[in-house]
Amino acid sequence: MWLTRPLRERSTQLFLGVLFAALIVVTALHLLMPQDSALYVSSYTVTLLGKYLCYALLAVAVDLVWGYLGILSLGHGAFFALGGYAMGMYLMRQIGDRGVYGDPLLPDFMVFLNWDALPWYWQGFDMAWFAFIMVLLAPGLLALVFGFLAFRSRVTGVYLSIITQALTFALMLAFFRNEMGFGGNNGLTDFKDLLGFDLRTDATRLGLFLATGIALAIGYVVCRGIVTSKLGRVSVACRDAEARTRFLGYRVERVQLFVFVVSAMLAGVAGALYVPQVGIINPSEFSPLFSIEIVVWVALGGRATLYGAVIGAILVNYGKTVFTGIMPDAWLFALGGLFVLVTVFLPKGIAGLLFDRKKTKEEPDTPAQEATA
Secondary structure, eight states: OTTTTTGGGHHHHHHHHHHHHHHHHHHHHHHSSSSTSTTTTHHHHHHHHHHHHHHHHHHHHHHHHHTTOOOOOOOSHHHHHHHHHHHHHHHHHGGGGGGGOSSSSSSSHHHHOOSOOOOGGGGTTTSSSHHHHHHHHHHHHHHHHHHHHHHHTTOOHHHHHHHHEEEEEEEEEEEEEHSSSOOGGOOOOOOOOOEEEEETTTTHHHHHHHHHHHHHHHHHHHHHHHTHHHHHHHHHHHHHHHHHHHTTTTHHHHHHHHHHHHHHHHHHHHHHHHHHHHHHOOOGGGGGHHHHHHHHHHHOOOOOOOOOHEEEEEEHHHHHHHHHOOOTHHHHHHHHHHHHHHHHHHHTHHHHHHHHHHHHHOOOOOHHHHOOO
């Protein structure tokens, strides 16, 4: 089966081993160590690491379409945000009469804006199964419609990148409007519980961290299953020689559309896991700058490797956390300098550096052998 093939790869086994080992270590240090110990991992750190893992899953989704399909999407933040809003709507419906205004049906921002009834598109979000389906369906449907129109018209290259950026910018402007019914500029916040578990407890935060790690593992295996299958080989052919692939009889637009939709759904899952951990979702997640930043993560980690995207996402966001604490007024310059250095000295990213070192060790010393001969 195509989904079990990646599990036999050494690289996938190593990635999953490191990921699950990290989950176990963080859990053990959080639960077993006393709070005054230097090895204790606080709830704040657990939540922060969970956010990094959400970003890692998002980076894997972008690497799937950019690295293996050649589509530079500058709008994946839109799919991430849609998944987040689907989860946020469910969490808002769970508040009930515990809100500031005590309305059992309408969220607080709707009461404040004098809404009389719940909009039709909010119906069903009081049920977890419906919300979880919408986490996949909302970004997937948008990607299906957008991708069908774009790929059918054979829009490629920088033009496609600009269109994807325009898509997320248009959605950002729309969600900023109070009339849309999604909280406007403030977005959705003040969440209470998820599936009956209090989001403010340490146990729930740890559970979300573990769930995000498992989701990253599943998303990685799904992507590896795609890229190592025949579909993946055709995707690489579309990336390297699209016209020739068409001449061979492949329906390139169908391949592009399928991979694009899968990537969008993975981004939606990442957004859904992100929202209960950070406690808010607002239109800033649609920002084109955020989508560009995602591409930077992938480029820094190493394009067309998947695990490189995970490395890039975690390192960049960790660097952002460190720099904002050390130099709050100049952290953007420090982070920008890091990007420049990596681009100049590591054009293939961090994963490319690791691959080159491995290749150097495996290759025999050819000049020495020739001299001996």
